[in-house]
Amino acid sequence: MKRMVALTLAIFMVLSCGLCIPASAQTDASYTICSSSATLNKGDEPGELFISYSVTANMQAASLGVKTLKIYTDTGKLVKSLSGTTSNGLVEVDSVFHGGSYHFYVTPGQYYYAEVTVFAATNTVSDSYTHLTDTIRAPY
Amino acid sequence: MAKENHAEKFAYLDQLSTEELEEIIRAHMDSPENQNEEAIFHVLEVLNKRAKEDPDGIQFEKERVWHDIQTIYNVPEGAGRSLYPVDDEESGERSEENARSTSKAPAKKGVRWRWGLGVAAAAILLFSCLMVGAQAVGIDVFGFLARWTADTFHFVPATNQFYPEARDTFAQNHFPKEQAPQWYPEGFVMDEPKVKDEELFTTMVFPFFNASEGRFFFVQAWRYSSPEELAACNYQWEPGSQEEYTSGNKTFVIVENEGHITATWSDQERYVLSIAGDLSLPDTEKIIDSIGG
Secondary structure, X not given: OHHHHHHHHHHHHHHHHHHHHHHHHHHHOOOOEEEEEEEXXXXXXXXXXXXXXXXXXXXXXXXEEEEEEEEEEOOOOEEEEXXXXXXXXXXXXXXXXXXXEEEEEOOOOOEEEEEEEEEEEOOOOEEEEEEEOOOEEOOO | OHHHHHHHHOHHHHOOOHHHHHXXXXXXXXXXXXXXXXXXXHHHHHHHHHHHHOHHHHHHHHHHHHHHHHHHHOOHHHOOOOOOHHHHHHHHHHHHHHHHOOOOOOOOHHHHHHHHHHHHHHHHHHXXXXXHHHHHXXXXXXXXXXXXXXXXXXXXXXXXXXXXXXXXXXXXXXXXXXXXXXXXXXXXXXXXXXXXXXXXXXXXXXXXXXXXXXXXXXXXXXXXXXXXXXXXXXXXXXXXXXXXXXXXXXXXXXXXXXXXXXXXXXXXXXXXXXXXXXXXXXXXXXXXXXXOO
């Protein structure tokens, strides 16, 4: 009897996974975003890190770029957060592509990761995608 | 016999380079008083022969013709201009002369007439020769010619558009220029390419618009600083839409993305090439087929 229950549960779990994969993957399609990237990298100076990012739209977007940028320690403590604007250069208007680098300073020797949300918007539709970077150590 | 004499008489012209022969034709057109139609016709025969023997050798002519079309005629100021800038200058002078005195008779009318006939025949022969070559390498010359029959001259985007500017931009930014597609769908016009040279990547985006149908697509080329940076790029797509298309030595992954199509190739090291936007699958595959390298 226990074997039957275990087998039924196992079959149910496999089927659930099979159904869930396409459902979650559907979120990967985007009307406005074609591709995007965000990586966390070491700078040349002690404590210097930088985010390299890019976003390409499916069309001439009304605006696109970085929506929010958050820096965490490896323990999950938020140490830096900012929103993208045209003033800080993280957002561009009337373009199909935007990309660049954002430099900042943290405690040398500590480990950090970043959460970068990029977006592309027309006058009526806006989509976003969040990148979680690798954890790296800030240079001494 | 007469033919042999003719060939011997102008044998020295066969030894000249194509550029030098073209210079002779230009000099002839600039100085009608120094006429030597026999020599000019021999020059044209030599050029025609070389074009037939070596179609690739006239590649530079195709690029030059296209450059002239884009810089002289396909501009707002080009409306109504004649085929050669020198003709414009002359006609401008004539207009001024006419403004001063409309009764003034043209000088050397007979000589002008004979010279004009010779130049017209030469121009037709040379243009025919170049036209066949240009058509062979992808310029839709006949498509453009068809649109010259209207009362006013204007350019309309034609099938099989070829943009040497795209290849130039590839080369200027140290990308393999063979990777620039050579064919684009009918009705699309290329806008100014956007080039971004960043710390960890360089990318070029070539936007194409079809204003009448409200459609858009782009060609984007990437060069990354490392395979890791390349792998970090995420493409949006609808699961189940993925298929592969191979042309030459490149296999593109083609996906659907909310009504848009994205075709991407990568060497898995540094380079990525994408074609994306409001495109049909057959047109996307034809663009891919036109990529060399």
